[in-house]
Amino acid sequence: MALDPETFDALLGAIRRFVAERLRPLEDQVDREDEVPTEIVQEMREMGLFGLSIPEEHGGLALSMTEEVRVALELGRTTPAFRSVFGTNVGIGSQGLIMAGTDAQKAEWLPRIASGEIITSFALTEPGAGSDSASVQTRAVRDGEVYRLSGTKRYITNADKASLFTVMARTGGEGARGVSAFLVPADLPGVSIGRPERKMGQQGAHVCDVNFDDVVVPAANRLGEEGEGFKIAMRVLDRGRLHIAAVCVGIAERLIGDAVAYASERRQFGKPIGEHQLVQAMIADSKTETMAARALVLESAALKDAGQPITLEAAAAKYFASETVGRVADRTVQIYGGAGYIADYGIERLYRDVRLFRIYEGTSQVQQLVIARETMRRGG
Structure with a gap:
């Protein structure tokens, strides 16, 4: 199921403004204090973010997979800690219940999951x-x-x-x-x-x-x-990996924007560093890989919405996107030079943040095994 285009565009616009105006200014504070402010959590509840993937009959927004990854792309433009506040409600913490729960189980828990009353x-x-x-x-x-x-x-x-x-x-x-x-x-x-x-x-x-x-x-x-628990877990992870892949792409796009802005202002050898070809090469590689990752995520989400199995596609998207954002973060530190290593610029924080994406929801090596197994099973 999907929202009508006008409603979804309004939701996406609201999330984009929320990220830019409320979340990004708080990134350093959250990194220092290791806590997301309670007023931000409440605003997330009021926006319906805890129920993005929950069925409408249980109080959620019932986003399609394509809509969910487009939301995740926007949320990737700030520290991933903010998304984690409600991420388990949207993904691994609720999807097993949605997929395999009884009517009584769903009625008892899903409305409170969707509202953010419970985590x-x-x-x-x-x-x-x-x-x-x-x-x-x-x-x-x-x-x-x-x-x-x-x-x-x-x-x-x-x-x-x-x-x-x-x-x-x-x-x-x-x-x-x-x-x-x-x-x-x-x-x-x-x-x-x-x-x-x-x-x-x-x-x-x-x-x-x-x-x-x-x-x-x-x-x-x-x-x-x-x-049936392992089978349920693997189905939950298929969806979760695709969501995480979208977050990785969003962060990569944020990093590219930051790198381009800095390279346009920082001058060395009498001109902006963005005019030096080796800096341009890093920007070009980052942009190309990120575009490819975004296309893979959106294509895989469309397959999910069409009712197709996506074990291979979700693993490939998560593997490629998480490895991509790691490379983009590394290049961005390099473009910033010494400033990239200094906390005031925020790039070193994102560099640390994205390292986890290659580990959770299945390491890159596990994704490789899944991709190879599924490719062989499908006959290439």
Whole structure:
């Protein structure tokens, strides 16, 4: 489903102004304080940003994938910590519920997810299960009408703010087929949250350990059937990877704009540095790669909206876009020279921020494996 063009254009314009007028002036503050101001979070709620992908019948905007990535492109023009405030509600924290939840589960949780009343989080990664996500050891043991959940999840985004976790836990034997998915409220006895980790970048977006100590979870909170958890997780990640790819493109476009502005003003050897061919080469490479990444994201989103499987396309978009924004950030620091290394200009902050994109939602190496496997499966 998609909004009518006029309504969507108005939404996109409002988000563009919000980014330029409200978010960008706060970037340094958020980086220093490691916290997004509460008034900004409330404005995000009022704009409907927590419900971008939630069905209309549950209070969301029900954006199509193409519309969602166009919004993500705009949100990429500021520090990614702002998007992370509601990113789990829009993506990995809600999509399992949307895809596999019962009517009762959706009615209970989705309206509050869409409004931003509650924050969601996606608990898959463990101390011993990162890229090898089928090897989760957190266990859920059936005990009548409940499951007893025990284990530890690591690097969980928005864990310290979350009211609801989508948790992948082992209910059967080893491997992907032994994993099931559960909706676990954060206030259940036995759930505890670790302190936010100190990170290289994306200050203001917190990740924490989440511990489950014999947590009693009603069987009614299971998503889908036993053994379907890994399949649900992979479908959730397909969509999430495409969203993240769009954010990467937005940041790359922001960096190119900053680089061009600086190269037009900074003078060396008697002329603006943008007139030197080796600087022009860096700008040309950045622009070309970013245009290619944007085209790949939009094409993949269109396939998703057409009902086509996008496991390969989402992996390719995330791989290419995340690697691209890393190269663009590096070139932008180089164009700025010494100023690019100084905090006052904000370029070193974005350089740190974008490094994570090559790791979460699946590392670049995992994306390569997915791309190769899917290409071979489809016969080239």
